[in-house]
Structure formats: structure tokens, C-alpha cells
Amino acid sequence: MPEPVVPDGPESVNAVAWQAYADHHLRRGTVLAEAERIDWGFPDAGPGVAFLGELKGRRVLDLGCGTARHAAHLVRAYGAEVDAVDSAAGQIERARARYGSLPGLRLIHADAVAHLRASEPYDVICSVNAVPYVDPRRLLPALATALKPGGTLCFSVLHTNSRGEGPTSDLIDRPEVLRFAGGGEATVRMWVLTPDRWEQLLTDHGLFLDRVETVTAPDPANRASYRVLRVRRPPRISARPRTALPPVAHAALGVGAIVYGPRGLLLGRHRRGTWELPGGTVEPGESLRETVVRELREETGLRTDPSEVRLLGTLLDRVEGVVRVTVGAVVTGWRGEPADQPGESVGDWRWYPLDRLPPSLFVCSAQSLTAWDPDLPIDHAPAHFTPYADYDAVRR
Numbered sequence: 001m002p003e004p005v006v007p008d009g010p011e012s013v014n015a016v017a018w019q020a021y022a023d024h025h026l027r028r029g030t031v032l033a034e035a036e037r038i039d040w041g042f043p044d045a046g047p048g049v050a051f052l053g054e055l056k057g058r059r060v061l062d063l064g065c066g067t068a069r070h071a072a073h074l075v076r077a078y079g080a081e082v083d084a085v086d087s088a089a090g091q092i093e094r095a096r097a098r099y100g101s102l103p104g105l106r107l108i109h110a111d112a113v114a115h116l117r118a119s120e121p122y123d124v125i126c127s128v129n130a131v132p133y134v135d136p137r138r139l140l141p142a143l144a145t146a147l148k149p150g151g152t153l154c155f156s157v158l159h160t161n162s163r164g165e166g167p168t169s170d171l172i173d174r175p176e177v178l179r180f181a182g183g184g185e186a187t188v189r190m191w192v193l194t195p196d197r198w199e200q201l202l203t204d205h206g207l208f209l210d211r212v213e214t215v216t217a218p219d220p221a222n223r224a225s226y227r228v229l230r231v232r233r234p235p236r237i238s239a240r241p242r243t244a245l246p247p248v249a250h251a252a253l254g255v256g257a258i259v260y261g262p263r264g265l266l267l268g269r270h271r272r273g274t275w276e277l278p279g280g281t282v283e284p285g286e287s288l289r290e291t292v293v294r295e296l297r298e299e300t301g302l303r304t305d306p307s308e309v310r311l312l313g314t315l316l317d318r319v320e321g322v323v324r325v326t327v328g329a330v331v332t333g334w335r336g337e338p339a340d341q342p343g344e345s346v347g348d349w350r351w352y353p354l355d356r357l358p359p360s361l362f363v364c365s366a367q368s369l370t371a372w373d374p375d376l377p378i379d380h381a382p383a384h385f386t387p388y389a390d391y392d393a394v395r396r
Contacts, residue, residue, distance in 0.1 A: 004087050004111035007138070010173040010189035014133045015087055017178055017186035022090025024180045031098075035073040040128060040156040041215040041226030051213070051230055053152045055080040058123040061146070063112055063155075064130020068095035068105065075104040080124075083108055085115050116142035121356050123148055127155040129226070132190045136171065136201050141269065141348075144205040144233065145358045149377065153207065153231040156215065158192050164223040169197045195227055204273045206238050206359015207231050238359050239366035239380035241319070242274045253325045254281045256368035257292045257309075259302070259334060260396075264351035266338055267358065267365075268299065271345050276362035277369070278302075278346075292329045300338040300349055308333040310394040313387035315367045326383075328368030330394040372396055 004015075040046030049055070055078040062071040065084035074080040085108045086092050092109040099105055108115060112134055125147055131139065147153055160166045161176060168174075173189040180186075193201075199209040208231065215226040256279040259266040267275045280295040282288065289306035296302050312328035340347035352358065354376065361369070366380035371387075373396040 004109065004114060007135075011134060011138075014188050017188045018086075018088040018133075019090055020186050021178060021180060022088045022094060024182075024184055026090055026094060028182055030181065032067060032069055035069040037073070038070050038126070038128065040213075040228045041224075042217055045218065046156070046215040046226070046228050047213045049074070049078065051211075051228070052124050052126055052154055055124065057081070059083075059120070059148075061085065061119075061122045061125045063116075063125060063127040064133070065095065065107075066091050066128075068099050068107060070126070070128060071095075071105055072099045072102055075102060080104070082106070083115075083119070083122075085110050085112060087111050113138050113142045116146040117350075119146060121146055121148040121151070123151050125151070125153045125155075129156050129158065131155045132157045132192060133188065134191075135173070136191055136193075140201055140205045140207075141358065144207055145352065145356050147207075147233045148356075149233055149237065150235040151233050153233070154228065155231075156226045156228045157198065158190060158224070159195075159214075159227045160223055160225045161192075162217075162222050162224045165192075167192045167194045167197075169194050171197070171201075195229070198227075198229060202229075202231055204360065207233055233359065236377045236379050237357050237361060237366075239361045239363045239378060240274065241363050241381075242270055242272050242276075252322055253327075254364065255279045255288055255291045255295065255327045255329055256365050257296050257329050257331050258312075258368065258372050259296070259331045260354075261351075264353045265357070265369075266300070266349060267352055267361075268338075268346040268350075269348040270362065271347075274360050274362040274365075275358045276346060276365040279365075288327050288329070292331065296331065296334070299341060299344050299346055301341055302334045302336045302338055304331050304334045310390040311388045312368065312371050312391055312394065313385055315364070315371060315383040315385050317367070317381055317383040324364070326364045326368060328371050330372065330390075332394070 060080040060082045062084045065086050068084040071082045071084035083106045095107050176190045178186045178188045210232050211230040213228040217224050256277040278296045278299045282291045289309040292309045310330045315326040338349035363380050366378045367383045
């Protein structure tokens with residue numbers, strides 16, 4: 001299996017530190033006691049397993065599993081089917097030596113985000129103190145789509161370290177010391193954020209914070225504490241406006257391009273947080289098909305021709321008194337690979353299966369998608385749809 005590709009910067013520093021930690025314990029032959037519960041920060045501390053919800057027969061992910069003690073406990077005691085993932089080869093080596101033959105447990109050496117993007121969605125995702133080691137801007141979009149609609153995400157994060165240094169609302173990493181049992185240490189980089197900041201980030205990705213539990217050290221002299229967050233993904237995909245400001249009158253006519261193929265549906269993330277189809281406003285003198293061709297090229301680099309664009313119909317709604325007109329279109333052929341383009345406000349282009357579309361779709365894109373496929377589980381503001389002649393030929 002190839003080594004996981006970890007981004008340069010703080011996450012690369014963490015990958016090196018956790019491999020050094022694993023190597024240290026492999027040399028020592030450290031064997032931890034079997035888990036009888038999930039220890040969210042300190043032994044016998046934090047909420048019980050009921051915090052995760054129903055587990056029997058459910059598809060569960062233990063993200064940043066370490067030696068997979070908790071994953072094995074969920075398999076044995078609750079009948080869950082668990083994937084245990086860690087980016088440190090040494091940690092997975094330790095886990096395989098102990099639990100490699102346990103039915104119902106899969107031990108996976110992979111980068112967290114790469115695994116989340118490639119895997120089938122999970123009913124439950126849990127992570128004990130691993131989330132703060134990955135940039136939330138990279139991790140949370142992947143978590144949102146790797147969780148089934150209606151699923152539960154539970155994870156613990158550092159709140160105050162042993163020196164009493166508390167969290168921040170700034171989305172920046174800071175150095176912390178990872179100490180090894182028996183001597184030795186490594187410096188890691190962590191995102192130590194306030195619960196309010198975590199909630200804001202989760203909400204931006206269509207996830208809703210349901211509950212927060214405090215976990216403190218049993219030793220009063222140790223000022224460290226953790227927060228355990230339980231998060232829900234709504235059963236249906238949400239849609240929201242990109243901004244509360246109304247569009248200017250001349251920019252009220254736009255197109256949304258549905259590019260769907262064997263790899264899925266193409267969506268990009270706007271800098272304001274919504275996921276959306278390629279598209280934009282119609283320029284003077286353009287036909288609607290020409291607008292689709294131009295916007296697709298400018299935003300993604302993909303090439304198509306007007307003859308490969310089929311128009312679904314017109315969607316009408318109102319924003320702050322301005323009539324907004326969106327024309328949904330299906331692109332039947334294209335050339336190239338999608339990539340971020342200089343100066344564009346939408347990027348991070350990805351292919352999504354229709355059964356795991358990201359939350360927080362831009363409302364115009366949500367409206368176009370449900371015109372194309374009315375069975376998609378997408379909620380959005382109502383719009384009046386008038387189909388065109390191509391509609392029956394290209395609707396899904």
C-alpha cells in the first residue's frame with residue numbers, strides 16, 4: 001500500500017511526530033490495556049458510548065485510531081462494523097499485531113482526508129483527540145460528505161493545555177508538546193479552537209452541533225481539559241443563500257451547469273462557503289449556451305461547445321425584491337480536468353456521487369439540481385420552474 005500523501009506545513013510536522021511516537025512504543029513493546037469504554041481525553045473520563053448513538057450493525061469510522069483499542073471495543077461490545085484509520089504506519093503496525101484477525105474491524109493506513117473522500121459514507125464517525133491535528137479547512141468538507149445524512153459525528157478536541165493556555169477563535173495552528181511515555185517528546189501543531197468557533201465551522205459545512213461535554217484531568221494540578229462534541233448531519237441536504245445581499249439588477253440572470261459523468265457531479269466551493277455548480281451571469285450579447293461554455297472554461301478549465309449544452313429550463317424566485325432568473329443546463333461532453341483558475345471565487349473542484357452530495361449547496365445550484373433530478377434529497381427555497389424543449393431528453 002502506498003504511503004499516505006500528507007500536505008506540507010503543520011500536517012507534515014504532525015505526521016513525522018506521530019510516526020516517531022509509534023516507533024518509540026514499538027521499540028519499548030508498549031501494550032495498552034483493553035478498552036472498556038472510550039476515553040475522550042483521560043482514562044474513565046467523558047461521556048459513555050451512548051453518546052455515539054446506535055452502533056449494532058452500523059458502519060463506523062474511528063478516525064486517527066492509534067492502536068485501535070477503541071475501535072476493537074466497539075466491534076466486540078456493540079457489534080459495530082468499524083474502519084480504523086491512522087496516517088502513522090507505526091500505529092497501524094501496532095494495531096495489526098493485536099487486532100489484525102478481529103472480524104468486523106478493518107485497519108487502514110491512510111491520510112484522514114484522502115480516506116474520507118474515497119470511502120463509502122458512514123453512519124457514525126468518532127475521533128479521540130485526532131481532529132485538531134488536521135487543518136479544519138481541509139478536514140471538515142471531507143467529514144461532511146463522509147457522514148451519511150442523519151449520521152452522527154463525535155470527536156474530542158484540546159481546550160486547555162497543561163500550562164493553562166486556552167483556545168482561540170482564530171483559525172491558526174499553534175505548537176504543542178507530544179510527550180512519550182518513558183522519555184522523549186516531539187513538537188506538533190494543533191488547531192485549538194473555542195467551542196463557538198468549532199460550531200461556526202461545522203455549521204458552514206452543513207453540520208449541526210448537538211451537544212458539548214467537558215472532560216478535565218483527574219489530577220487538580222493538571223490544568224488540561226478537553227471538549228467532546230456531538231454533531232449531526234441533517235437527513236436531507238441543505239441549501240442556503242451565499243449572502244443576504246440582493247443581486248444587482250443587471251446580474252439577476254445566470255446559468256448553472258450540471259457536469260455529471262462516471263466520477264460523479266462536479267461541484268466547487270465558493271470562498272463564502274457554499275458548494276455550487278459551475279456557472280455565472282450572462283454577459284451582453286451571449287446566448288445561454290455560450291454563457292455555459294464560457295463560465296465552465298473560466299471557472300474550471302474544462303472545454304465544451306454550445307452543441308454539447310442542453311438547457312433544462314428557467315427557475316424564477318425573488319431575493320429582497322429582485323427577481324432572480326437561473327437557467328439550469330446539462331453539459332453532455334467536455335474535455336480536460338477541472339482545476340482552480342486564477343482570480344475565480346469558486347474553486348476546490350471535486351466530483352461527488354449523487355448519494356453523498358455536500359451540505360450547504362448554493363440555493364441556485366440546489367434548484368437546478370432538483371429540476372434535473374426531482375428525487376435528489378435537497379431542500380431549498382421554492383422556485384417556479386418552466387422546462388424547455390430539451391428537458392425530457394436530459395432530465396435524470
